[in-house]
Amino acid sequence: MHNRRARPTVRLLTDDLTGGWLSPVPRRNLSAGDLDALHPMSELPHPLIAKALDCFGEDPERDHPVGPIAAGTTIRLLEIKAGQWRGGVWQDPSSGVCWLVVAGLAKGEHLDHDDFYQRVERDDDPTRWLPGPADERLLKRETAARLTRDWELLIQKAMLEALRSVATGGTTTFRLPHPLLTDEPLAELTLEITPVREPGYQADDVGLTIDPDPKYAAGPLIWRLTIRALTSLSPPEQGWDRYHDSYSNIGEPGSWATRADELDTAVANDELLMSEPGRRSHYTHRKHLVAKTVEGRAVPSLCGVYFVPAQDHRSSPVCPECESLYNDLPN
Amino acid sequence: MKILPIAGVPAAQLDALDLFAHRDAGPELRDILLNLSRCARDGSEVAVIDPAETLTPSQASARLGMSRTHLYKLLDQGAIPSHRVGRDRRISLRDLLTFEEQRGCDRAELAERFAHQEATRKAAIDEVADLL
Numbered sequence: 001m002h003n004r005r006a007r008p009t010v011r012l013l014t015d016d017l018t019g020g021w022l023s024p025v026p027r028r029n030l031s032a033g034d035l036d037a038l039h040p041m042s043e044l045p046h047p048l049i050a051k052a053l054d055c056f057g058e059d060p061e062r063d064h065p066v067g068p069i070a071a072g073t074t075i076r077l078l079e080i081k082a083g084q085w086r087g088g089v090w091q092d093p094s095s096g097v098c099w100l101v102v103a104g105l106a107k108g109e110h111l112d113h114d115d116f117y118q119r120v121e122r123d124d125d126p127t128r129w130l131p132g133p134a135d136e137r138l139l140k141r142e143t144a145a146r147l148t149r150d151w152e153l154l155i156q157k158a159m160l161e162a163l164r165s166v167a168t169g170g171t172t173t174f175r176l177p178h179p180l181l182t183d184e185p186l187a188e189l190t191l192e193i194t195p196v197r198e199p200g201y202q203a204d205d206v207g208l209t210i211d212p213d214p215k216y217a218a219g220p221l222i223w224r225l226t227i228r229a230l231t232s233l234s235p236p237e238q239g240w241d242r243y244h245d246s247y248s249n250i251g252e253p254g255s256w257a258t259r260a261d262e263l264d265t266a267v268a269n270d271e272l273l274m275s276e277p278g279r280r281s282h283y284t285h286r287k288h289l290v291a292k293t294v295e296g297r298a299v300p301s302l303c304g305v306y307f308v309p310a311q312d313h314r315s316s317p318v319c320p321e322c323e324s325l326y327n328d329l330p331n
Numbered sequence: 332m333k334i335l336p337i338a339g340v341p342a343a344q345l346d347a348l349d350l351f352a353h354r355d356a357g358p359e360l361r362d363i364l365l366n367l368s369r370c371a372r373d374g375s376e377v378a379v380i381d382p383a384e385t386l387t388p389s390q391a392s393a394r395l396g397m398s399r400t401h402l403y404k405l406l407d408q409g410a411i412p413s414h415r416v417g418r419d420r421r422i423s424l425r426d427l428l429t430f431e432e433q434r435g436c437d438r439a440e441l442a443e444r445f446a447h448q449e450a451t452r453k454a455a456i457d458e459v460a461d462l463l
Contacts, residue, residue, distance in 0.1 A: 141457070143463060144456045148455055180457075194401075196400045206402055220454035220457075223455075241439060242434070242440075242441045243433065298443045305441045306435070307442050
């Protein structure tokens, strides 16, 4: 489940790696308490951390520490070296994850009081070096981020398959799992494409219904799933209409097959597509506008789209529909 | 449908209305009058609709900005109530306005979710992390 490759503990970053950093940014994030900004811990810019990663990577068969630290006492430490830096790596027996738990400089022929080996030998409670709750939390978040990303790639792929099967018209229904509890269904999706040929309206309508498992309804996972599913079908955010759990959009006749090809490229490259916010500035009612801008709430425009007001609207071209509707208003 | 120009009513007159509503009006009338007064202060509009006013599917779909095919789907699903007149259907303006209002809320929520998708992503990661 967790990636086993070597990672430092927060204590080590704060207390032991007092120098030798290739960038001041991680230590700044640390003192600001912004631990999430350190991710991924295994790749922090310090030669000893890089060495730990090199010695303890994804494949346990290729581990190559210097050897067990002779002075290591109650906990089993494996030694790594990078320049003058020395470090001790501990492997969690239950998870298999490798932790860089102690580090220091090799000094003065190892007779110096501050010398790494002296410190390790002297310490009467090495268990305090072991990963604590903050470390476990960071590890879980990294793993969760990886699992969530893999899950979004899966959703993107499922949308591609569904789109391919109904691009010229038809309905298909499929289920999507929870990112971790893969036996649990998160939601059932129904994709329908309807070619519409009416006088003055030639388009292929698309409708997506997302029926969530009640346990997860309106939660962040369902919303992530929704955003991912809609973006896979059509990235422009303002093109999507919604009523309850049904989302609808319009495409030129035959365009959904083309869209499937575009999506195919992204899926083949394991690339998660980004949604596209609106690029025009719209007219909206002044009422409550300031409050809604501050709160990040959506407002309706004159032409009918809903959007969250941004500060830099003046740099975008004005929506022509809004402008013409505004000019048609009395007084 | 008619729009009442209540935005132009001066605050002093609204105060007088509130006073009357609190002092002299019966409870049902008081609620309506206070609602009206609040709308006027908010800058909202008051629309008056004829309860008997109906639209054809063509008119409704034009107003909602969708194809007739899509509208018929909504009618079939019962998302918008309708009744039969001969071979076709009619939709009451009131039902249409109710639908529009709900759709507005739903669209607004979607716009917000798109805008704040990073925050939603972090919340989703936290939810998964808690299960590990």
